[in-house]
Amino acid sequence: MIATPQEQPKMTVEEYLAWEAQQDCRYEYVNGEVFAMTGGTIPHNDIALNFYRNLYPHLRARGCRVNVSDVKVQLTPQSVYYYPDVIVSCDPQDLNAQKFIEKPKLIAEVISPSTSGKDRGEKFNYYLKIPSLQEYILIDSEKISVERYSRGEGRMWLYYPYIAGDIISLSSIGLEFPIELLYEGVILVDPA
Numbered sequence: 001m002i003a004t005p006q007e008q009p010k011m012t013v014e015e016y017l018a019w020e021a022q023q024d025c026r027y028e029y030v031n032g033e034v035f036a037m038t039g040g041t042i043p044h045n046d047i048a049l050n051f052y053r054n055l056y057p058h059l060r061a062r063g064c065r066v067n068v069s070d071v072k073v074q075l076t077p078q079s080v081y082y083y084p085d086v087i088v089s090c091d092p093q094d095l096n097a098q099k100f101i102e103k104p105k106l107i108a109e110v111i112s113p114s115t116s117g118k119d120r121g122e123k124f125n126y127y128l129k130i131p132s133l134q135e136y137i138l139i140d141s142e143k144i145s146v147e148r149y150s151r152g153e154g155r156m157w158l159y160y161p162y163i164a165g166d167i168i169s170l171s172s173i174g175l176e177f178p179i180e181l182l183y184e185g186v187i188l189v190d191p192a
Helices: 013-020 042-060 116-120 122-127 181-182
Strands: 003-007 028-032 033-037 064-068 072-073 086-089 106-111 133-138 145-151 157-163 167-169 175-178
Touching: 003 116, 013 028, 033 145, 042 086, 042 106, 042 133, 042 175, 106 116, 116 122, 133 167, 145 167, 175 181
Parallel strands: 106 133
Antiparallel strands: 003 033, 028 033, 064 086, 086 106, 133 145, 145 157, 167 175
């Protein structure tokens, strides 16, 4: 999904949360500014749903929750609120959450040429500061390609690229599956 800036005065976090609850669409919040979330493409949606379908039965048995695109993550109580494409939390506090997830274990973004810069830049920098986050996944919406960032020692993050024929390993939740499951039924611009 693409976030577009809105012409509005800066808001506090409290004002944003109260205001957004009254809106017809979703808004991300960064440093007092709100950004409307616009719709994505059909391949974007299909990929996110395919990922969710593979995660749900595995996570449900482990007492974790997985949400798709309509659930926001709170980075800190006074900072940023984003709507990741897929978010996983196994924290007891998040299992009963009503408004947002605070302690994600895994976050995934489905990227396109228009969102890649923000997902690799701004969001990446904010997400990596979340203490509970163990993996950040970038799934390409135009070709079979996945990038996984996994928390290492200290501040180190390990990078794992995946292409057609590879098995994706999500160490934070103990799950492996063929990359092709993410692209099942998806019409790609560049299938290579």
